[in-house]
Amino acid sequence: MSAHERQQVSSRADRQVVERLVPVWLRETERHDADAARRARESWESGTLSPQAAQDLALWVTARITDTGFNEEEGPDVRGPVRITPADKESVHRWLAEQGHDV
Numbered sequence: 001m002s003a004h005e006r007q008q009v010s011s012r013a014d015r016q017v018v019e020r021l022v023p024v025w026l027r028e029t030e031r032h033d034a035d036a037a038r039r040a041r042e043s044w045e046s047g048t049l050s051p052q053a054a055q056d057l058a059l060w061v062t063a064r065i066t067d068t069g070f071n072e073e074e075g076p077d078v079r080g081p082v083r084i085t086p087a088d089k090e091s092v093h094r095w096l097a098e099q100g101h102d103v
Helices: 003-032 034-045 051-063 086-098
Strands: none
Touching: 003 034, 003 051, 003 086, 034 051, 051 086
């Protein structure tokens, strides 16, 4: 497999992670700031994210990493509706960078 083919596979995998997590992020954002969620949803559905929405998504995925390797006594305990790994965070950040966003 060439470097270009590996990049395409990586890009598709990153996009799949983003597509899995964005709906969760939008639902959570909606509970806290309906207007921001509406704007983010509109930009996502139009095929792009605004710089503010991209920054919010990057921060959200970082804060929501649930697979930390800590046990219950060590913390942190980050419960949520989806499992988010450090690799998921990297996928989201990489995808955002590929879209031209500063992460």
